[in-house]
Amino acid sequence: MDSITNKRIKQVLKGDQHAYSEIVSLYQQKVYQICYRMLNNQHEAEDIAQEAFIRAYTNLHTFDLNRKFSTWLFRIATNLCIDRIRKKKPDYYLDAEVAGTDGLDMYSQISSPGRLPEEEVEGMELQERIQYEISCLSEKYRTVIILKYIEELPLQEISEILNIPLGTVKTRIHRGREALRKQLSNL
Secondary structure (H helix, E strand, O other): OHHHHHHHHHHHHOOOOHHHHHHHHHHHHHHHHHHHHHHOOHHHHHHHHHHHHHHHHHOHHHOOOOOOHHHHHHHHHHHHHHHHHHHOOOOOOOOOEOOOOOOOEHHHHOOOOOOOHHHHHHHHHHHHHHHHHHHHOOHHHHHHHHHHHHOOOOHHHHHHHHOOOHHHHHHHHHHHHHHHHHHHOOO
């Protein structure tokens, strides 16, 4: 096929424009397939494939006959597809109305950084439940849990505040967490 193509290219360079139509016939399906796979749009693929053949024709004098024509042509088509992808505008705009809605725009589809009201209520209910369960702990566990997890004090400071050894603070925190875990297991 390369020898046929090179023969036709020489004819085109001598002024025979009909020889180029044979080249187009040989490669048009493959060029279209490359463009379609890259752009995923039939009309754009047809446009770019046509543009690739036009560019190849106008620059045919720069083609090196010692190289493979299909590679050169496919590179032109690929580069045109890449340019189209880069320049393509989005198919939607944030202020455009969403189809099937009553006046909602794309902004309404963007998630907000905050939590939903339902999530806020659930979070508040969970916090209240945890506070209640902490208040049900025995005093020695409740105190260390509050100082450690609510007041966020370091273990050494808790030890000094309660005037108990550091090891005892660690043990009470561990046992208090386990007791709390058991109380909250039904959530």
